[in-house]
Amino acid sequence: MSVGYEASVLAGRNLRRFLRSPRLLGDAITFPLILLVLLLVMFGEVVGGATDEPYIARLAPGIVLFSVAYSCVGTAVGFHADVHGGFQGRLRTMPIARMSPLLGRIAGDVVKFVLVTVVTVAVGYLLGFRFEQGVAAAVGFLLVVLLFALIFLWLALVVALTARSAEAAASALNAPVTLLLLVSTCLVPLSAFPGWAQPVIRANPLSCAHAALVGLSSGGPVLVPVLQTLAWVLGATLLLGPLALRLSRR
Amino acid sequence: MTAATGTEHGIGNLAAQGSALAGRNLRQRANAEMLVVFGVFPVIFVFGFLLLFGRLFAERGLDYAQFLPPAIVAQWMFTVANTSGAASAADRASGMLTRCLSMPVNRAAVVVGRLASDAVWAVLAVVVISATGYVAGFRFQGGALAVLGFVLLAVAFALTLTAATTAVGLSSTDPEAVAATLNLPYLALIMLSTAFVPADAFPGWLEPVIRYSPVSVVIEALRSLASTTPSWGKVWPAVAWLAGLLVIFSWAAARAFRRAR
Amino acid sequence: MPAPALAGGPGEDEAVTQPGIEVEHLRKEFGDKVAVADISFTVPGGTLLGLLGSNGAGKTTVINCLTTLVEPDGGRAAVAGHDVVAQPRQVRESIALTGQFAALDEVLSGRENLVLFGRLLRLGRTGARQRAEELLDRFHLTEAADKPVKSYSGGMRRRLDLAASLVVERPVLFLDEPTTGLDPRSREEMWQLIRQLRDGGSTVLLTSQYLEEIDRLADRVVVLDDGQVIAEGTTDELKERVGGQVCEIEVPVPEKEAAAAALRSGLGEVAERGGALVVPAPRARTLADVVRLLEEAGIEAENVALRKPTMDEVFFAFTSDGTQRPNAERSGV
Numbered sequence: 001m002s003v004g005y006e007a008s009v010l011a012g013r014n015l016r017r018f019l020r021s022p023r024l025l026g027d028a029i030t031f032p033l034i035l036l037v038l039l040l041v042m043f044g045e046v047v048g049g050a051t052d053e054p055y056i057a058r059l060a061p062g063i064v065l066f067s068v069a070y071s072c073v074g075t076a077v078g079f080h081a082d083v084h085g086g087f088q089g090r091l092r093t094m095p096i097a098r099m100s101p102l103l104g105r106i107a108g109d110v111v112k113f114v115l116v117t118v119v120t121v122a123v124g125y126l127l128g129f130r131f132e133q134g135v136a137a138a139v140g141f142l143l144v145v146l147l148f149a150l151i152f153l154w155l156a157l158v159v160a161l162t163a164r165s166a167e168a169a170a171s172a173l174n175a176p177v178t179l180l181l182l183v184s185t186c187l188v189p190l191s192a193f194p195g196w197a198q199p200v201i202r203a204n205p206l207s208c209a210h211a212a213l214v215g216l217s218s219g220g221p222v223l224v225p226v227l228q229t230l231a232w233v234l235g236a237t238l239l240l241g242p243l244a245l246r247l248s249r250r
Numbered sequence: 251m252t253a254a255t256g257t258e259h260g261i262g263n264l265a266a267q268g269s270a271l272a273g274r275n276l277r278q279r280a281n282a283e284m285l286v287v288f289g290v291f292p293v294i295f296v297f298g299f300l301l302l303f304g305r306l307f308a309e310r311g312l313d314y315a316q317f318l319p320p321a322i323v324a325q326w327m328f329t330v331a332n333t334s335g336a337a338s339a340a341d342r343a344s345g346m347l348t349r350c351l352s353m354p355v356n357r358a359a360v361v362v363g364r365l366a367s368d369a370v371w372a373v374l375a376v377v378v379i380s381a382t383g384y385v386a387g388f389r390f391q392g393g394a395l396a397v398l399g400f401v402l403l404a405v406a407f408a409l410t411l412t413a414a415t416t417a418v419g420l421s422s423t424d425p426e427a428v429a430a431t432l433n434l435p436y437l438a439l440i441m442l443s444t445a446f447v448p449a450d451a452f453p454g455w456l457e458p459v460i461r462y463s464p465v466s467v468v469i470e471a472l473r474s475l476a477s478t479t480p481s482w483g484k485v486w487p488a489v490a491w492l493a494g495l496l497v498i499f500s501w502a503a504a505r506a507f508r509r510a511r
Numbered sequence: 512m513p514a515p516a517l518a519g520g521p522g523e524d525e526a527v528t529q530p531g532i533e534v535e536h537l538r539k540e541f542g543d544k545v546a547v548a549d550i551s552f553t554v555p556g557g558t559l560l561g562l563l564g565s566n567g568a569g570k571t572t573v574i575n576c577l578t579t580l581v582e583p584d585g586g587r588a589a590v591a592g593h594d595v596v597a598q599p600r601q602v603r604e605s606i607a608l609t610g611q612f613a614a615l616d617e618v619l620s621g622r623e624n625l626v627l628f629g630r631l632l633r634l635g636r637t638g639a640r641q642r643a644e645e646l647l648d649r650f651h652l653t654e655a656a657d658k659p660v661k662s663y664s665g666g667m668r669r670r671l672d673l674a675a676s677l678v679v680e681r682p683v684l685f686l687d688e689p690t691t692g693l694d695p696r697s698r699e700e701m702w703q704l705i706r707q708l709r710d711g712g713s714t715v716l717l718t719s720q721y722l723e724e725i726d727r728l729a730d731r732v733v734v735l736d737d738g739q740v741i742a743e744g745t746t747d748e749l750k751e752r753v754g755g756q757v758c759e760i761e762v763p764v765p766e767k768e769a770a771a772a773a774l775r776s777g778l779g780e781v782a783e784r785g786g787a788l789v790v791p792a793p794r795a796r797t798l799a800d801v802v803r804l805l806e807e808a809g810i811e812a813e814n815v816a817l818r819k820p821t822m823d824e825v826f827f828a829f830t831s832d833g834t835q836r837p838n839a840e841r842s843g844v
Contacts, residue, residue: 006631009631010627010631013619016623017618017619020619020659023426026430030434034437039441041441041442041453041456042442043447044453046306047306085614086610086615087614089608090610090614090675092580093580093603093607093608094603094628094631094632096631100631168283171282171287175286178291178294178298179294182295182299183301183302187302188302192302192303193301194301197301
């Protein structure tokens with residue numbers, strides 16, 4: 001179908017940009033790795049000492065999710081530049097499907113997320129992270145990451161289309177994403193939070209996806225957290241997807 | 251007006267021009283983004299980290315609400331300095347620096363202006379973080395002199411770091427690249443210190459590095475100044491570190507300043 | 512009606528009536544700001560129309576409506592025979608736009624940009640590469656083809672932008688201020704390329720704030736001011752309406768006042784433009800009158816010449832109120 005072809009061409013362009021810009025590449029790959037190592041050193045003893053499982057089993061999936069969520073900042077900045085720099089305008093005067101630029105951006109980012117996940121998991125492996133549930137679960141791990149990423153992709157597109165400047169788009173996403181990481185189970189177990197905060201922590205999309213990823217790597221419940229993640233993705237897609245499409249037509 | 255009473259020399263000119271430039275620096279940055287950086291982020295960090303680690307450290311007998319805010323202050327002094335470094339690069343890129351240097355303006359006014367505006371941001375951050383900390387349970391438990399010492403040490407830390415980031419900023423014309431470059435050492439220095447966890451929680455082989463890192467030394471001094479028993483023994487190593495680093499960074503910044511045209 | 516019998520053959524007929532751009536009572540508001548109040552004009556197929564106006568006159572909004580980027584609030588517009596509101600897709604298949612800002616990917620190289628757009632327009636991988644080569648060659652960009660666009664100069668960027676618009680040849684081209692910010696040499700190169708396009712049979716709508724540009728390139732001009740058409744015609748017609756021929760006199764600065772007074776006494780109206788004195792010259796005799804009047808006043812002119820009004824004068828005449836209105840009709844000798 002022509003939408004698919006056009007989107008794949010544009011996805012190729014976005015990917016090429018990404019691979020060619022050392023800063024984007026560094027941000028996407030080295031940032032999670034540094035975070036992984038530093039947080040492990042910082043919190044390994046405090047948090048790991050309080051639970052039975054090794055801290056890396058919690059931290060590695062957490063960092064994968066945070067990197068993916070955080071990369072929406074880069075997506076928003078890049079998309080903002082396209083919209084305001086005229087590139088998007090040119091696409092819109094060309095006889096291609098209206099959906100193609102949006103889909104191309106999403107498809108390009110999905111490839112980026114796979115890359116980030118693979119690299120983070122590989123380094124996590126050196127630090128003691130293991131897939132203990134078999135190959136199918138490992139594939140499921142990747143699929144959950146990609147599903148989860150959709151939430152933040154939609155968010156990035158909507159923010160990029162409404163923000164007045166690239167900096168404004170970046171700072172509008174920066175704070176909420178960082179906050180979401182802190183109030184999730186990515187860094188410490190749910191029991192470490194005060195009782196009144198626990199329902200909020202539990203409902204955080206990062207916590208839902210995190211529980212699913214831990215289940216698929218170290219073991220634990222999978223179905224419920226996967227369904228919860230799916231609910232977040234569906235909600236975000238139904239709410240933000242049409243909004244992004246409408247904003248991009250303005 | 252004769253040449254002898256020009257606009258380039260004398261303390262009066264320096265003060266007037268420096269404050270004019272400081273005002274411009276402040277106005278330029280007084281936008282929504284800075285409101286988020288100085289108003290929203292410290293709140294997120296103070297409460298976020300408290301939520302995360304309050305309970306875990308309470309089990310270890312550590313009052314995290316008293317432990318954390320000095321660390322967030324130190325973290326924000328890094329932010330002030332990194333933002334300033336990027337702004338220096340932006341001034342060089344936009345030609346603002348060249349314009350200032352080509353006018354009969356005191357050479358030092360550019361530096362004074364930058365330091366003054368950074369000091370304002372630093373004080374602002376200290377106030378916001380202390381107030382947030384207060385809500386969370388943090389208290390200045392020493393006297394007024396200790397509070398003054400806390401603020402002065404924090405600002406001195408910010409300005410020492412600014413000297414370093416200015417050196418980096420003035421050697422580039424790409425503010426984004428400068429911000430990205432500065433982010434890495436910042437993350438490593440703040441995380442590999444006693445900012446968020448005490449030194450004994452780190453792996454044994456890393457402990458000495460953590461304990462003697464200048465960032466840890468400054469944070470421990472800040473903690474001491476906020477405690478019931480502020481001790482000079484904790485503060486003087488921080489002052490010594492900052493004095494030493496200031497000499498090195500100022501030299502680097504001055505060199506970059508002479509080369510930046 | 513025996514129309515079929517009268518037609519001179521379909522091919523020939525098409526060449527004559529090839530549709531260009533038709534705009535009728537176009538209107539567009541943004542909030543309470545009226546960007547385009549009521550604009551109508553026609554660009555016959557295969558001609559180049561210049562849309563002239565200062566910043567904020569509504570040029571870009573007209574272009575955005577015609578290229579389907581924004582939907583007009585009122586009126587009707589058709590491009591290459593397709594309605595811009597009802598048939599946006601067909602319109603997009605008939606047009607190419609070169610906007611005010613180079614719509615290119617800064618990180619990719621020039622060649623990669625062209626290949627990208629070629630592939631999006633379904634030339635296929637090989638076809639897109641071939642076309643990119645041709646365009647790089649034609650727009651003198653082969654040398655810089657593999658450098659990232661962000662390292663390009665302003666002129667190279669504009670050339671690449673224009674090339675990107677031509678990846679697939681379209682019957683109608685929109686060029687929105689294609690030379691703004693270029694140095695004279697790059698501008699001359701762009702003009703040459705635009706002339707080639709016009710001569711190649713494309714319908715071109717060109718906006719510009721440079722009167723010289725319109726003068727050099729356009730078959731017809733539409734002057735916009737404040738969202739309205741305030742004048743329309745060929746460049747020569749507009750110049751004629753402003754006042755036909757003028758006589759321009761250059762005198763040493765200290766004597767300018769005296770010279771102006773002397774000319775005014777004999778010829779009526781005297782204007783000053785760009786340091787020189789200008790009087791309307793409907794007849795060649797005016798030249799002799801000018802020389803005589805100056806001689807009588809004892810002033811030696813540095814230069815006296817007859818010329819047609821410039822497009823600058825046309826522009827000022829139609830857009831500003833009062834000071835330099837068209838006045839040739841009323842001023843005689």
